[in-house]
Amino acid sequence: MLARIQELGVTLAPRLIEIRRHIHSHPELSGQEHQTAAYVAGVLAFCGIRATEGVGKTGVIGELKGSSNESRWLAIRTDMDALPIQERTNLEFASKNQGVMHACGHDIHTTVGLGTAMILSQLEEKLSGHVRFLFQPAEEIAQGARWMIADGVMKDVEAILGLHVFPTIPGGSVGIRHGALTAAADDLELIVMGESGHGARPHEAIDAIWIASQIITTLQQAISRTQNPLRPVVLTIGQISGGRASNVIADRVKLSGTVRSLHPETHEKLPAWIEQIVASVCQTYGAKYELNYKRGVPGVQNDPKLTQLLEAAALEALGRSQVQILPEPSLGAEDFSMYLEHAPGTMFRLGVGLKDQPNYPLHHPQFEVDESAIITGVVTLAYATWQYWKQN
Ligand SMILES: [Zn+2]
Ligand SMILES: [Zn+2]
Numbered sequence: 001m002l003a004r005i006q007e008l009g010v011t012l013a014p015r016l017i018e019i020r021r022h023i024h025s026h027p028e029l030s031g032q033e034h035q036t037a038a039y040v041a042g043v044l045a046f047c048g049i050r051a052t053e054g055v056g057k058t059g060v061i062g063e064l065k066g067s068s069n070e071s072r073w074l075a076i077r078t079d080m081d082a083l084p085i086q087e088r089t090n091l092e093f094a095s096k097n098q099g100v101m102h103a104c105g106h107d108i109h110t111t112v113g114l115g116t117a118m119i120l121s122q123l124e125e126k127l128s129g130h131v132r133f134l135f136q137p138a139e140e141i142a143q144g145a146r147w148m149i150a151d152g153v154m155k156d157v158e159a160i161l162g163l164h165v166f167p168t169i170p171g172g173s174v175g176i177r178h179g180a181l182t183a184a185a186d187d188l189e190l191i192v193m194g195e196s197g198h199g200a201r202p203h204e205a206i207d208a209i210w211i212a213s214q215i216i217t218t219l220q221q222a223i224s225r226t227q228n229p230l231r232p233v234v235l236t237i238g239q240i241s242g243g244r245a246s247n248v249i250a251d252r253v254k255l256s257g258t259v260r261s262l263h264p265e266t267h268e269k270l271p272a273w274i275e276q277i278v279a280s281v282c283q284t285y286g287a288k289y290e291l292n293y294k295r296g297v298p299g300v301q302n303d304p305k306l307t308q309l310l311e312a313a314a315l316e317a318l319g320r321s322q323v324q325i326l327p328e329p330s331l332g333a334e335d336f337s338m339y340l341e342h343a344p345g346t347m348f349r350l351g352v353g354l355k356d357q358p359n360y361p362l363h364h365p366q367f368e369v370d371e372s373a374i375i376t377g378v379v380t381l382a383y384a385t386w387q388y389w390k391q392n
Contacts, residue, residue, distance in 0.1 A: 171370025
């Protein structure tokens with residue numbers, strides 16, 4: 001079966017590159033993936049796969065039935081949205097949409113999803129179980145998975161697979177991670193309220209700028225002194241604003257930031273821990289505050305059994321030298337984790353690094369990929385799916 005999947009991969013490669021370039025030239029922002037969705041549904045229908053649009057707002061699902069009479073599904077999730085970035089590559093198929101770019105490789109993900117569907121639909125011997133392809137919108141704003149789940153895409157799904165491109169892994173290779181892959185990411189908004197006054201008479205005022213700076217410093221120090229160093233927490237205040245004149249003490253400062261953590265127990269305790277620090281600093285210096293702590297997405301925890309299965313499939317399909325076992329997780333976030341609240345799953349990294357060319361990071365206006373990675377992704381996913389239904 002592996003030889004057949006590889007042969008189909010080679011045959012489909014030119015068509016898949018065409019599809020990828022079309023999607024790359026026509027990027028759409030999160031929640032606005034109308035044309036991409038229609039295009040994806042069109043390709044699925046052409047391959048004889050039942051496609052439904054308007055799932056999770058602008059998402060699409062494709063359903064491929066196996067031979068089983070039971071309603072048992074394996075899901076394969078890819079995402080379709082682009083970023084508000086002006087593309088600065090010199091590719092002939094660069095973005096035609098001003099200020100919008102596929103700089104996170106979701107064009108590759110969507111194409112890999114379609115290619116996997118094409119291969120699995122063309123196998124002479126049917127899969128025993130069913131496969132649901134989730135083409136998710138709005139991953140970049142961490143909303144799409146929620147929308148898809150609310151529309152029932154996880155119904156009867158017993159396992160889910162996903163992938164994300166990675167420029168530091170060479171094209172043709174994949175990265176497998178056992179355990180935690182990405183971090184939980186929450187958002188923080190804080191308003192510190194003091195009392196205005198003359199810049200020369202601080203004792204008659206409550207200086208919100210100085211108190212805000214104390215809060216930032218205390219939080220950073222407290223991470224290193226009160227959090228378990230083996231369970232990392234990263235807190236970044238990315239925005240701060242307040243004050244109106246150089247000689248007027250500010251009465252109001254607004255801060256916002258992101259809070260990343262890997263361990264579920266740490267994640268659970270973070271809001272109360274942060275509030276305690278904010279409250280104690282404010283109380284010490286007489287300020288008031290408003291803290292809005294927003295839970296974002298949990299971390300991606302790869303399921304041990306499915307990761308093992310994926311690793312074995314990748315080793316057989318690609319060879320030992322093309323399979324990296326990733327020693328560390330990332331503190332990036334990924335809303336694939338939302339699906340994992342409904343079924344076990346695993347997400348791998350698809351190498352897209354180019355040879356003899358600079359590799360720009362994800363979300364960079366010059367981000368480019370090695371397109372041969374599409375076939376690597378398709379063969380890995382198709383074979384892992386085959387193996388899943390053979391073994392389960
Ligand atoms: Zn991204
Ligand atoms: Zn991404």
